[in-house]
Amino acid sequence: MSSFWHWWIIVLTLANIAAMVWLIKFAEKRKPGEPAAHETTGHVYDDDLTEYNKPMPRWWLWLFYGTIIFSLAYLVLFPGLGNYQGVLGWSSAAYDLDVDDVEARSMYGREVERIEERLAPIFRRYAEKDFEALAFDDDAMATGRRLFGNECAICHGADGGGTRGFPNISDGVFSWGGEPDQIIHTITNGRRGVMPPHLSRLEGEEEKIDGLISYVFQLAGREVPNEDLIPVGAEQFVQLGCAACHGEEGTGNPMLGAPDLTAGDYTYGASAAAIRETILHGRQGQMPAFEERLGPERVRVLAAYVYRLNREGGIE
Ligand code: HEC
Ligand code: HEC
Structure with a gap:
C-alpha cells in the first residue's frame, strides 16, 4: 500500500x-x-x-x-490502520510451507497448522485401514461427506448425482472404472475425456448421422427414432472408429474414459439432439486433479466415500 x-x-x-x-x-x-x-x-x-x-x-x-x-x-x-500490522502480527496471508521460521508464517498459517496437527492422527488411522473397511467406517464417511461437500459437490452435486457435463458418480456406472485403485487414480490425477468431433467426416451425411443416433439409442435398449437406419449406424460405428474407443459392443473403455453406451447414463444429455451434438462436435470433460490440494490421505477417504455411494444402500 x-x-x-x-x-x-x-x-x-x-x-x-x-x-x-x-x-x-x-x-x-x-x-x-x-x-x-x-x-x-x-x-x-x-x-x-x-x-x-x-x-x-x-x-x-x-x-x-x-x-x-x-x-x-x-x-x-489487529491490522486495520493502513500498513500497520497490529501488535499480534495477525495476517491472513497464505500459509507458506517453505518458510522454516514458524514466527515468520502468518497467524492464519499457524492456526491451519494447529488444526492439521489435531487431525493428523485421525487421518493416519484412516490411512492404515483396509479400503473396504474404510468405506464402511461411519466416522470416516462423515469426514468423507464433509470433504465431498466442500470439494466435489459444486460439480457432481451434493448427492453425487451430477448434472449436464458433470457425470453422475453415484449410479454404479463409471467411465474410468469403479475399482478402488481406479477411483483413487481419478481423484488424485484428474481425468480428461476426449470424444473427438466427427463433423468433417459427417457434414451433409444426414442418413449416416441419423443412423449413428439410432444405433446409439439401440445400444442403450431405448426406443429408436429411426429403425431402418440402424444397419447404416452400425456400419458407421465401426468405420468411423467409434468401436475402437467405445468397444465393439459399445460397452466402453476405462483406459480412455470412453463411456459405456449400453448403460443409457448420459453426461451430456439423452435426447437425439444432444447425441447429435456429441457426435458432430465432440466433448471434452475435465476432472481436476486433487493430489496437491488434498494429499493422499484425504483423497483415499474421498475415494472410499465415492465407492460407498455406489454400493448397495449407499450412505443414508
Ligand atoms: C478417441 C476415442 C473416441 C471415439 C473415436 C469416439 N468416442 Fe465417443 N466418447 C469418447 C470419450 C472419451 C467420451 C467421454 C467424453 C467426456 O467425458 O467428456 C465419449 C462420449 C461419447 C458420448 C456421450 C456419452 C454421454 O455420457 O453423454 C456418445 C453418445 C459417444 N461418445 C458416441 C460416440 C460415437 C457414436 C462415436 C463415433 C462416431 C464416438 N463416440 C467416437 C471417446 C471416443
Ligand atoms: C470442476 C468440476 C469438478 C470437480 C470440482 C470435481 N469433479 Fe469429478 N469430474 C468432473 C468431470 C467433468 C468429470 C468427467 C471427466 C470426463 O469427462 O471423463 C469428473 C469425473 C469424476 C469421476 C469419474 C467418473 C467416471 O465415470 O469414472 C470421479 C470418480 C469423480 N469425478 C470424483 C470426484 C471427486 C471425489 C471430487 C472431489 C474431490 C470431484 N470429482 C471434483 C468434474 C469435477
Missing part, C-alpha cells in the same frame, strides 16, 4: 471514531442520573403531544462507549 493510502485510511478511520465520541458528548448534554426537569424539546405533534428532553439511559451510553473502546483495542491488536 502506498504511503498516501496508508495515511488516508488511518485518518479516515480515526476521524470517524473521534466523530462518534464527539456526537455522543454532544447528544448527552446532561449527565445521566441528574434529576430531569420537565423540560421539553419544544416540538409539538398533533396539537398537544410534546416530548421530554430526557438524558439517554446509562446502559445505552456504556454500550456505545464499549464499542468505541473495542474498536480502538481491535485496531491496536
